[in-house]
Amino acid sequence: MHISTETTESGACQSVTQPSYKCAICQDSEFVIEQRPGKVTLSDGTVNEILQDVAVSCKCREKRRIERLLKSSQITDEFKKMTFGNFVTSDKPAVIQEMYAKAYRYVQEFGKEQGTHNSCCFLGQPGAGKTHLLAAVTNNLLARGIAVQYFPWVEGTDELKSDLEAAKDKIYQMQRVPVLFVDDLFKGRDKPTNWQTEMIFGIINYRYLNKLPMLVCSERTIAELCAFDEAAASRLVEMSRDYTVVIKRDITLNNRLPKEI
Ligand SMILES: [Zn+2]
Secondary structure (H helix, E strand, O other): OOOOOOOOOOOOOOOOOOOOOOOOOOOOOEEEEEEEEEEEEEEOOOOEEEEEEEEEOOOOHHHHHHHHHHHHHHOOHHOOOOOOOOOOOOOOOOHHHHHHHHHHHHHHOOOOOOOOOOOOEEEEOOOOOHHHHHHHHHHHHHHHHOOEEEEEHHHHHHHHHHHHHHHHHHHHHHHOOOOOEOOOOOOOOOOHHHHHHHHHHHHHHHHOOOHHHHHHHHOHHHHHHHHHOOHHHHHHHHOOOEEEEEEEOOHHHOOOOOOOO
């Protein structure tokens, strides 16, 4: 016998006049008023003990903060599905297993006295899972309440270029956000424009000097990155010294091509 799950009464008891809150306790203010013991001194010098109203964080506050981080990180639903659990390593060459292990270790070590060497950089062969693993890193960090901003190179640079006035604020933010994920650095054309190299150098250099971590993936090799902008690339290489993987060009590693499903 089958029981239909479609005949639930969800929605049936919603009142039209009552606003619905995500959190009924604080009505989405994220604060609740509690009464705490306090003291007041009267003009004659006597001290009375009283109960004072104190605003304290509601237990929903951390959850809301993480939701806001996720929203401002520009991360899509598709991106949220990329986890360590659904990354296939079995039957994959050692370099893919190494990339998985480094991404996983990066999450575990994140925030522990890494100093300048606090970044993660996966380079080389397209379709080998570089973005998937850095998305998995991002999702883990966001779940821990660490802000990560996602910057897909092609769409991101187009958007910046389309409004140079707004770009200043966005670049300022990309320099300072706790973690910046640059996906597909220098993709798109044979050679990045001067504007692009100057923009990314400004961001990498700021983050390098201020020991702010980056997650970077690119189809380019280290030599190619250096040929475009040695100053930016050498800083990136140093920042991600402990978590760099370069995958040599090998078309059989491209998961986007048919053959295996
Ligand atoms: Zn609440």
